[in-house]
Amino acid sequence: MKNSILIINGLLLTMEQEMPLVEDGAIFIKDGIIVDCGTSREIAKRHGRVETVIDAESHIIMPGLVNCHTHLPMSMFRGLADDLPLDVWLNEHIFPAEAAMLNPDSVKKWALHSCMEMLLAGITTCCDGYFYEDQVAEAVMASGMRAVLGQGVIDFPAPGVPEPAKNIDVAEDFVRKWKSFSSTNKSYVQDAGHSRIQDAGYSRVVPSVFCHSPYTCSRETLIKAKEMAKRLGVLFQIHVAETREEMNMVRRINSSISGDESRDMSVVQYLDSAGILDDKTLLVHAVWINDADMEIIKSRSAKVAHCPESNMKLASGIAPAWKLVQENISVGLGTDGCASNNTHDLFSEMDMAAKLQKTALMDPCAMDARSVVEMATIGGARAIGLGHITGSIVPGKKADIIVVGLRKPHMVPVYNPWSTVVYGAKASDVRVVMVDGTILVKDGKFLNPDFHD
Numbered sequence: 001m002k003n004s005i006l007i008i009n010g011l012l013l014t015m016e017q018e019m020p021l022v023e024d025g026a027i028f029i030k031d032g033i034i035v036d037c038g039t040s041r042e043i044a045k046r047h048g049r050v051e052t053v054i055d056a057e058s059h060i061i062m063p064g065l066v067n068c069h070t071h072l073p074m075s076m077f078r079g080l081a082d083d084l085p086l087d088v089w090l091n092e093h094i095f096p097a098e099a100a101m102l103n104p105d106s107v108k109k110w111a112l113h114s115c116m117e118m119l120l121a122g123i124t125t126c127c128d129g130y131f132y133e134d135q136v137a138e139a140v141m142a143s144g145m146r147a148v149l150g151q152g153v154i155d156f157p158a159p160g161v162p163e164p165a166k167n168i169d170v171a172e173d174f175v176r177k178w179k180s181f182s183s184t185n186k187s188y189v190q191d192a193g194h195s196r197i198q199d200a201g202y203s204r205v206v207p208s209v210f211c212h213s214p215y216t217c218s219r220e221t222l223i224k225a226k227e228m229a230k231r232l233g234v235l236f237q238i239h240v241a242e243t244r245e246e247m248n249m250v251r252r253i254n255s256s257i258s259g260d261e262s263r264d265m266s267v268v269q270y271l272d273s274a275g276i277l278d279d280k281t282l283l284v285h286a287v288w289i290n291d292a293d294m295e296i297i298k299s300r301s302a303k304v305a306h307c308p309e310s311n312m313k314l315a316s317g318i319a320p321a322w323k324l325v326q327e328n329i330s331v332g333l334g335t336d337g338c339a340s341n342n343t344h345d346l347f348s349e350m351d352m353a354a355k356l357q358k359t360a361l362m363d364p365c366a367m368d369a370r371s372v373v374e375m376a377t378i379g380g381a382r383a384i385g386l387g388h389i390t391g392s393i394v395p396g397k398k399a400d401i402i403v404v405g406l407r408k409p410h411m412v413p414v415y416n417p418w419s420t421v422v423y424g425a426k427a428s429d430v431r432v433v434m435v436d437g438t439i440l441v442k443d444g445k446f447l448n449p450d451f452h453d
């Protein structure tokens with residue numbers, strides 16, 4: 001049968017509540033969609049004649065990982081400025097380097113580089129916010145990944161947006177353009193003359209709005225950007241409460257806010273007072289939040305991207321991620337950009353996320369392995385608005401799937417597969433990566449000869 005794939009004989013982690021684990025599992029895929037999954041015997045019986053068979057014996061089959069927060073082109077700054085306080089790192093190193101090095105070509109080149117890094121590490125979907133986002137989108141399209149992409153909004157002259165007054169217009173143009181590409185499909189190929197980009201695949205790019213932070217965007221900018229995101233029905237991403245100092249910075253910048261009540265507002269309360277929080281708002285970091293903030297986040301159904309390694313490296317603090325999970329707030333896992341991590345590796349991030357919460361709470365039961373895998377798959381997909389498309393293995397969803405080897409000594413034996421994934425597996429154990437039913441990585445190597453491993 002044309003365009004059909006059978007993945008068979010693997011330890012299947014669906015990340016669905018009803019059938020989380022199938023020991024001798026298989027998946028049947030047709031035209032990029034998961035059609036059927038279950039035991040190898042029943043799936044092979046029901047779908048015998050297929051175009052491609054992947055034998056996953058001694059491998060885990062699981063959903064592709066979802067990286068909820070990154071800045072793809074920032075891989076060009078990997079290792080440029082490490083071991084510095086966040087304000088020094090950002091203002092004295094990253095912002096000047098961006099001013100000097102960013103242009104459409106460098107953004108596209110390094111965004112593609114990051115996509116390759118992520119695909120090899122089993123990340124099939126990411127959520128990005130940056131500048132020159134058209135070029136980021138072109139790189140994502142070329143790589144074969146799926147992504148939610150936000151054009152950056154900041155109240156300073158920014159790369160590609162020299163006039164801050166136009167920041168929201170530029171972001172709106174980006175959203176409208178990529179929304180129309182996904183509906184009309186062919187126009188972009190003709191406009192840009194890209195013969196290698198096929199018609200299919202525009203649905204892999206989902207546009208969004210990315211306001212950098214409450215301290216780099218005025219209250220007015222935040223309100224306008226959120227209104228635009230609401231009007232166009234897209235995700236609104238923002239760095240929130242990353243550092244302890246952020247509350248004072250927000251207060252200073254927005255001196256128009258007066259009165260005793262506003263003086264004591266937390267960053268989350270401040271954003272909520274501006275109408276920013278709803279179910280299409282992704283709060284990135286959320287390190288310095290209190291119980292009242294969590295109540296607000298929960299009542300607005302806002303989402304959180306937890307980035308433990310970036311928070312640790314910049315000594316920002318420890319987000320109350322386990323508490324958020326227990327409060328049933330939608331939490332995904334993010335690497336953040338490569339300037340503050342320095343890799344796009346969610347296996348390492350999962351391991352760290354579990355151990356950091358245990359240490360912070362002095363509780364080895366906190367942030368168990370299965371909860372962490374959920375954050376890195378279906379939880380992340382839900383947090384960025386793609387829970388109906390990716391993040392778990394169930395008929396009807398897109399075939400975004402990875403196959404992870406279990407033969408290496410550090411992966412043997414397997415008592416609890418979620419523990420194996422979180423505490424044992426490394427990014428280099430990923431053998432097969434599929435997005436939209438297209439096999440991009442096989443035997444740990446790219447099938448596209450233009451991509452390097």
Ligand SMILES: [Zn+2]
Binds near residue numbers: 070071239284336337
């Ligand atoms: Zn970030």
